[in-house]
Amino acid sequence: MYGQEILDISAKRAFIISDFDGTLSPIVSEPLNAEFEVDAVATLVDLSFRFKTVAILSGRSSDFILSKAAVSSAYMDGFKDQIKIFGLYGNENLKEDLRLTEAVADIARELDSQFSNAVLVENKLISVTVHYRNNANKKRVIGESIDSVLSNYREFTVIPAKMSYEVVPKIFKKKGDVITDLLKSHDGGYYLGDDVGDLDAFKALKMQPSKATCSVAIRSTDTPQDVINAADISVGSTKEAVKFLKKLKAEFE
């Protein structure tokens, strides 16, 4: 399982960035019920005292991530103070854009009425997630419906994710943009993810060979083979991902 994962780097100048769903949180059939893997919050907080930056980079909102971290009450304060959350792929500042949030609300409403209760349409203020995990056989039809709604909203596009579609404004930052930005102020670091959206982050790491970086794929439910192939190493589950983080904690004492 482990190979080239211990980077020759000072933790004080390095980052650990992780995706949430399927990486730090086991995939569940009801997306709003996702929870942190056992020990994940505590381990991230421990790591934050060693590494320059420990962050979660997710399509979820930072409020959602914080509410889930709150379950680990003993570590909540440390989490709040120490862990950076790039919610909605680092685009949460767009929440101030009323024209945008109104368009998103309209899109969410239109999609909701198209699908009735067959799929969960989640309005995330600046993006809409259409979860089809419980209707995976309708993936194509759902995709076509989204395309037809978006023909009236030219400033938006669709990003396919694991068992969901993300409807996002075209100006949206992707995970790789956030990583590229972080690399400017770090010597390198780790990125953990399990999904097609994480490929963009893996690529951003690879594009800067002068930095010491390691991408880690989590082989959780439905992880695409492309993601496993693109990563430097892979681990077998969200539990294994936490174990990997604990290993880093021991190595970068």
Ligand SMILES: [Mg+2]
């Ligand atoms: Mg994920």
